[in-house]
Amino acid sequence: MQVTETLNEGLKRGYEIVVPAAELDAKVNEKLAEAQPEVEMKGFRKGKVPMALLKKQFGQRLLGEAMQETIDGAMNKHFEDSGDRPAMQPAVEMVDGENWKEGDDVKVTMSYEALPEIPEVDFGGIELERLVVKAEAEAVDEALASLAETAQDFEARAEGEAAEDGDQVVFDFLGKVDGEAFDGGAAEDYPLVLGSGSFIPGFEEQLVGSKAGEEKDVNVTFPEEYGAENLAGKAAVFECKIKEVKAPKAAEIDDELAKKFGAEDLEGLKAQVSERLEAEYAGASRAVLKRGLLDQLDGLVSFDLPPSLVEAEASQIAHQLWHEENPEVEGHDHDKIEPTEEHNKLAERRVRLGLLLAELGQKAEVEVTDAEMTQAIMNQARQYPGQERQFFEFVQQNQQMQQQLRAPLFEDKVVDHIVEGAKVTDKEISKDDLQKAVEALDDE
Template structure:
C-alpha cells in the first residue's frame, strides 16, 4: 500500500492511498481459508464446504471487513509516520465509491486538521492573586438570621386583618372549568404562603387582602406547558374559603434553633455556619483565581488554531446564547444561528486555552481517577431522584456523557497543578469586594 500526501497547508493535511484489488482478494481468500475448517452448511460436512460456496455466502461481508481493516491500518500508519494528532476525527472518503466494484483497486482520501504544537511555559513565571475572605461576626449573624427565617412559624393575625404578601392563609379550594369541577383541583385547610409561587401564577396574588372567614373567587389561566394536558392553557375558577390569616414569625436564634438544624447548641451551629461561609468564600475566590490564570495564559500563549475547532465552538456558543435569550423555545427546530464576531473571539479564546490545558495535562500525565469519576456520576445522579440506577446505566453506555462529566474534573486538576507551581499572593478582602469580583466575571 502506497500513501501519498496531497495537502500540507498550515494545519490542514490530506493523504491518498490505494488498496489494490489483488491485495483485497488475497485477504478475503485467507479469511475464508481460515474459517473453512469450522464452517458447516446444509449438504456439506463440517470443514468440507467448497471455497466457491463459501465465497458466495460470506465473501461480500468479509470484503467489507477487509476494507475497514485496510483503511484503519492506513490511517494509523499515516498518523504514526507524520506524528500528527487530529483535531477532529479524520474524514475518510472512497473515490468513486458508488461505481467501485469488487476485484478493482479501492482508492481512499484522508483529510484532517492537525493539532498545533503547543508552546510550553514555566508555571513559576506566572504571578497570580488569590482573594481571601474571613467570615466575620456580621456575616455569621446574617446567616443565622436567615436560618431563623427559614424555620419560621405562623401565628394568627388579629381578627379582621387582611392577608399580606408573606402571610400564610389556610384555605379550602375547589377548581372549576366552566361549571364543572376538575380532578385534582380540590383541597381542604391547605396552608398557603402568599408569594411562595407554589400555586399557579396569579393565584396567590388574588388572595392578598383576604380576611379570615371570607369566600374568595380566584380566576387563573393554566400555563400552556402545564403538566396535566387537559388543563394546559385552560381558564379556571377556584372557589376558596379562608379559614385563617397568619403572620410569619421568625424563630429565635438560640439553642433550640441549633437543634432544629442538627447542632448540639448555638455555639456549635455558629461554628458550622462559619465553616460553611468560609468554604463558600474559598470556592468563589477560586473562580476569580482561575479567571486570572486563564487571562494570564491567554495573553502569554499564541499559536495557530484548527479552524474546525474554532468554528464548532463558535456555533455552540451562539446556539447556547440563543436558547438563553429564548428560554421558551426548548427544541432545535429554529433557523440557522449565525455566530457573531464576539462569539468567534470567545471561541478562539476557549479553544486556545482548552488546548493549552489539555497539553499540560498530557505532558504531566494528569488523569481523572475512577474514584473521581464515580463521585461525579453520583453527584449528577442526584438530579434524578428515584432514577439513579437508570442514570448510572446511561452513563456507563454513553461515551459522550462520560466525557462531559470527566472534562471539568480534568480541567480543575490541571488548573490546580499550574497554580501549585505559580507565584500566588494572598490578598485579604471583604465579602463585598469578593462579590464584586465574582460579578465582574459575568461581565467578561
C-alpha cells in the first residue's frame, strides 16, 4: 500500500492511497481461509469446500469488505503516525470508480482539515470577578407573596355580584348535541376558574357576568381535532346552573402556607426561599463569570481555525437567528440563509473557544460521568410530561442527542477547572445590579 501527500496548505490535507490488487487478493484469500472450516455446501463435507469454489461464490462480497478494511486501516495508521486529528469526517473518494474492475489497483483520495495545535494557557494570569448577591428581606417577602398567589383560595362573592375573569364558578352542566346528551358531557358542582382554558374554546367567556342562582345556556363548537370523533366539529349546547361565584383570594403568609410548601413553619419557609433565591443569584453570577472568562480566553489565544467548522457554525447561527426573527415559520423548507460578516465573526469565536476548551478538558482529564448524564437526560425529559420513558429510550439510542447533552456539561466542568486555577475576587452587589449584568450579556 502506498500513501502519497497531495495537499498540505494551512490546515488542509490531501492524500492518495493506492492499494495493490495483489494485496486485496491476498486479503480475500485470507478471509476465505478463515471461513473455510465452517462453510457447508451441497455436495461437500463441512470444511471441505474447495477454495476456488468459495472464491467464486463469495469473492465479490469479500473483495468489497477487504477494500473497506484496507482503506480504513490505511486511514487509521495515517492519523496514528501523523498525529493529525480531522476537524470533520474525512472526504474519501475512489479514483475512476466507475471504470474500476477486479484485478486493478485501488486508488483512493482522502482530504480533510486537521485540527490546529492549541497553545498553552497560563490560568494564573486570568483574573475574574465573582458577583455575590445576598437574599435581602425585601426579596424574600416578594417571593413569599408570589407563593401566596400560587396557593390562592377562593371566597364567595357578595350576593348578586357577577363573575369576573379569574373567578371560580361552581356549577352543574349538561351538554347536548342535536338535542341529545352525550357521554362525559355532564357534571355537578364543578369548580371552573374562568380564563383557565380548561374547557372548550369560547365556553368560559360566556360564563363571565353570570351570578349565583342563574341558569344559562352556553353555545360552543367542538374543535375539528377534538379527541372524541363523535363530537369533533359539532355544535353543542351546555345547560348550566350557576351555584356559586367565588373571587380569588391570596393565601395568608403564615405557618399554614409554609406547610403547603413542605416547611414546618413560616421561618422554615423563609429559610427555604432565601436559599433558593441565593441559588438563583449564584447561577446568574456564574453566567457573568463564565462570559468574563471566555472573553479573556478569546483574547489570550490565537490559532488557525478549520474553515469547514467555522462555515458550519456560521450557517447554524444564521439559521437559528433567522427563525428567532421569523417565529411563524416552523419548518426548514425556506430559502438558504446566508451568514453575514457578524455571523462569521461570532462563529470564529465559538469555534476557537470550543477547540480550546476541548483541548484543556482533555489535558485535565475532565470527564462527564454516567450519573451526570442521567441527571441531564432526566432534566430534559421533564419537558415531555407523560413521555419521559420514551424520551429516555430515544436518547439512549441516539448518539447525536447524547453528544448535544454531554457537550454543555463537559464545557461547564472545564470552566470550573479553569476558574480553580485563576485569581477570583468576590464582589458583593445588589440584585438589581446583578440583573443589569445579566442583561448586558444579551446585548454583547
